[in-house]
Amino acid sequence: MDIVHRRDPANVARLLSALLAIDAYYWEHLGRRLVPEEQALLQPGRHLLDTDLGHLDVLGTIGSGSDCEDSTSQTLAITIGADLHVRVLSLDALIRSKRETGRPKDLAALPLLEATLGGDSADEQPSDTCP
16 A cells, blocks of 8 residues: 655654554565654655555655645545545546656556546545645
8 A cells, every 4th residue: 555644743743653553664674674763754755664454655755746735636535444534546646646657567557547547537526635
């Protein structure tokens, strides 16, 4: 799962607390168990983590440098279960982001995402509040 977080100090403090609660660590540093730190989460980079719940990529920006606030108008509010409210990128925005990033794995996903968009985009209602 990928998340794009607000990089203000209060939100990063909450995020770090949540990450530590699920035993998050950087999986790419083989042989060393490095945990995320507040100062690093305040930056726009990528944090490729493993947790007790599985892989989690924590992104300061997406695509060509859009942060959480830049992407707000391109998100959809959804509810998971009884009371968990989250925002997700619209399919249009996800496709744009993957195209802008230009990595081979992102470009490889485009045909499936674009085919999905053909039958799904009319139901999407963008939201205007960044989490």
